[in-house]
Amino acid sequence: MLPPLRRALYYFRMDFCDLIVSMEQAEISPRPVVGAIVVVSGLAVSFLLWLLYGHHASADFAGRWMFLPALNALLNGLCAIALCVGLYFIKHRDREAHRTSMLLALGFSSVFLISYIVNHALHGDTIFPGHGPVRTLYLSILASHVILSIVALPMVLTTFFFSLTGRFAMHRRIARWTFPIWLYVSITGVVVFVFLKAYAY
Numbered sequence: 001m002l003p004p005l006r007r008a009l010y011y012f013r014m015d016f017c018d019l020i021v022s023m024e025q026a027e028i029s030p031r032p033v034v035g036a037i038v039v040v041s042g043l044a045v046s047f048l049l050w051l052l053y054g055h056h057a058s059a060d061f062a063g064r065w066m067f068l069p070a071l072n073a074l075l076n077g078l079c080a081i082a083l084c085v086g087l088y089f090i091k092h093r094d095r096e097a098h099r100t101s102m103l104l105a106l107g108f109s110s111v112f113l114i115s116y117i118v119n120h121a122l123h124g125d126t127i128f129p130g131h132g133p134v135r136t137l138y139l140s141i142l143a144s145h146v147i148l149s150i151v152a153l154p155m156v157l158t159t160f161f162f163s164l165t166g167r168f169a170m171h172r173r174i175a176r177w178t179f180p181i182w183l184y185v186s187i188t189g190v191v192v193f194v195f196l197k198a199y200a201y
Contacts, residue, residue: 030161030162030165030170033161037154037157037158040157041153041157044153045150048116048117051120053125055121055124057120057121065118065119065122065123068123069126069193069196069197070193071115072115072189072193073189073190073193075108075111076108076112077190078108079105079108079109079112080183080186080187080190082101082104082105083101083182084183086102086105087179089101099163102160102163106156106160109156109182109186126196128142128195128196130199134195138192138195141191141192141195142188144188145184145185145189145191145192148181148184148185148188151181152178152181155174155181158178159175159178162174163175
């Protein structure tokens, strides 16, 4: 019996291999589009990492637009709700409502990304001032949030590409991994805000 993590990685590898085979059998290969998504996602992630760790915010904006972190948390929460509603609808075979819910989730995430960029461009990164176990817990949640958000971006875009182009078998195959990662990133985004609200803001 494989351990849960190893079993999950095994199934992920099998699904990924099957996904590549399905791509090869498609009339129009989606490989260039998926490749472009990966490249664009890599550039976006590189910009965000620079914004977080290389950019120094101007002191002129200190104390201004302080509602942005709360707005980001709200958008993350709304995205998580839309994702769960979308899952409910597809479980009940309501594809139109499912698509609407998932497009809403994508919209919330897109607006969040814009707000997130503006917030960090104006205010820079927020240092967590807590110590001891609470700091360890916060940094653990933050690290998983950041790592999985990097993974989520190309997966979300690829999942939507497969759906919008009618490749539903490939869409379902990758969506089973995209959904929990996207949901986790959205929920932990709210959790990170709660930590910072309690200790830093």
